[in-house]
Amino acid sequence: MILFFYNLALLVALALTSPWWLWKMSTEEKYRDLSRRFGGLPPNLGNAATRPALWIHAVSVGEVLAVTRLVRELDEALPAYRILVSTTTRTGQALARQRFGADRVFYCPLDLPWAVASVIDALQAKILILAETEFWPNLLAACYRRNIPVAVVNARISDRSWPRYRRLRHLWRPFLSRLSAVLAQSELDAQRLRALSCNNVYVAGNLKFDVRSAQASDATRLLRDKGEGLHFLVAGSTLEGEETALLAAWPALLQADPQLAIVLAPRHPERFEAVVSILASCGFPWTQRSAWTGSDTREQIHPGQIVLLDTIGELASVYSLASVAFVGGSLVPAGGHNPLEPAQFAVPIVMGPHYVNFRAITEDLLTHDAIRIAAPDQLAATLVDLLRDRATAQAIGARARQVFEQQSGATARCVAAIRSLLPDGAPVPHPEPVSLGRDR
16 A cells, blocks of 8 residues: 555656656756666667676666675676666766676666566566665565565664654565665664664675775876875865865965965866866866876876876775875765765875764764864864874874774675575574764
């Protein structure tokens, strides 16, 4: 009955908003991918029937990064299976194709009964693996009807989402109570998921602690060559308002370290042009990564210069060059982004006060004095202190890397749980819980 009313509401909403969606699809590139989400598999998947499939759904860039090592280890552990990956966003799709190959990446269908059924029947997947909490009623119901196990890896319920889930917990119960395995990031997440009627919930840890930047991106190599002898402040995943805050602090930072250059990496590609406009009027010398082609690759970066990293998928290894890293989405109330990317390189990290999306990770780093949190009016002073006091900065970075290393192992636990759900797999014990530091 719940599914009936859910689908009725979906159909009414689709009918009422279809003119707007059609207009958006005809005028804006990012909406045109919606046409690929109405069912069926794209030609790029090739012959999906050569081996039985395991379907992993990772919504966007963050989830794709989180499951990267999981995909690689499932490839090694289950060579008889083909690991296929779906995403929802264009940026996630581009990164997934880069990481896993276009022949096994596709767009997740919209949660419409016929679209979901078409993809599931075409894939014939033996299991569906959802990254984090990408719960869709029709997708779950279609898997249950076909006796396809559904596992959730890196499962979490954020502080922002928890009140909404809790209010609607009775509506979610028919869908979430039938999940085959839920591998939570932390004990707090596990408690919340159990309160939503999830069964078979285990604390496996955070997959993002297992993510390693396996090789340097082209941007990293170019920055190293073009900026030989320079120190870099890498500001990753920045959102609107954060670039201007960093530029306001830039004169003080240069006074603290005259050999400094900054790499600005906006979180969303659709903001690249807006950041170009900001840099064009800021009065500081700047360049952009996308322009480094042909003879431009030989031009050097100079002290005081700003580099706009306007490409996708290159930031993770660029952090390895940083003397200090700023992790964006945190000066503004957006929940923050992943501080583990610089932590793996023993880089001292600065974030703003808004880190609720990565609370457990950030608080674990705070517990070990492995990160600095700065309000907007403290940003310049905090960065200056780390640039001037290299011994303290290096000690903070070393502790951050130690936290990163100590919390690894979630991938192995998830692989074990997934294997135990496969029809031809040997039974594997459920993963042992792990400690993720304090959860409040």
